Amino acid sequence: MVLALGALLAAALYRPAPVPGTAAPGPLPSSSPVPTTTSAPPVDKCAAPIAALTPRARLAQLVMVGVNPTGPADALGLVTNEQIGGIFIGGDAPGLLSNDALKAVHAAAKLPLTVAVDDEGGRVQRIDDQVGDIPSARQMARTMAPPAVEELARARGAALKARGVTMDLAPVVDTSPQADNTVIGDRSWSADPAITRQFATAFANGLRASGVRPVLKHFPGHGNASGDSHQGAVTTPPLDQLRAGDLQPYRDIGTYGPVSVMVGHLVVPGLTGDLPATLSPDAYTLLRKEFGFGGEVMTDDLGAMKAVSARFPLPDAVLRALVSGADVALWSSGGHVSEVLTRLEQALASGELPAARVDEALHHVLTAKGVC
Secondary structure (H helix, E strand, O other), X not given: OHHHHHHHHHHHHOOOOOOOOOOOOOOOOOOOOOOOOOOOOOOOOOHHHHHOOOHHHHHHOXXXXXXXXXXXXXXXXXXXXXXXXXXXXXXOOOHHHOOOOOHHHHHHOOXXXXXXXXXXXXXXXXXXXXHOOOOXXXXXXXXXXXXXXXXXXXXHXXXXXXXXXXXXXXXXXXXXXXXOOOOOHHHOOOOOHHHHHHHHHHHHHHHHHOOOEEEEEEEOOOOOOEOOOOOOOOEOOOHHHHHHOOOHHHOXXXXXXXXXXXXXXXXXXXXXXXXXXXXXXXXXXXXXXXXXOOOOEEEOXXXXXXXXXXXXXXXXXXXXXXXXXXXXXXXOOOOOHHHHHHHHHHHHHHOOOOHHHHHHHHHHHHHHOOOO
């Protein structure tokens, strides 16, 4: 009996030598769990460019300032001295958009400079004297098919790009039945959100194909609001009504491709209290959370539109916008850059402007510029 048990034990432990030319047997099975490998965390491509900037330079990337459109001197001085992130060219005498005037301005920027215009067509255009007029959005929607609008926007974008422009504050995605000559009016493609979305997508695709970044505006919807935010406070229909109409073009916003979004100076019952959306954290939360937008968000003009300027000094308005969730604060009136940046520096140092909010905004801005 002892011999039999010994034989069985020897058989159980016996492992034959490997046959020449074959692999050696693996280890005996173990009950210990096999360790699993974990993937490395994603690399933050913005970390190094941001770390290389001083606090003031970081804040400068978050402003877009109107400059004298007649020539490059004003813009060149601002970019050279403060390294601001963007300039806006308005007005009816855009000498800055001719004769390669922007070339030296771009060269002075240590990071890519955003050069923005509002060239929508119709009443709002900037290079019509140089390359010709384009129709208003409403006229395009009535007389053209979306592929033709896309081609028109591609050609227009190419003309802008050739002059040093990198961003067009268009297309308008406000839905409006109002008369052509009202504040939005014929700047709107249609009162129908589906038609608005179709044509705005075509226009955005054409701009982007030419290398110009489109900007959807004016979130959460100016087309059915009361009044003109250039002149004073403007109130929209309540939020529930906006969701059913004005906000529809922002649904599935990723289908537009890479775009920026401009927030308007719009008081929205049920959302912003008595503040305009540009200065309301809840408005930015709506855009980010409900509509899932992860790109760059900018304000409408904080310096020359009385819906804001009549209530807040410019430095405070810029600070409020950035704290609320804007990535880029725009003022077309120019000037006050040093004053604004100093106010922002103080707020950053005190925590009034959280460092995490600045970092988030910088990620959106530098990603839009292709830096990271």
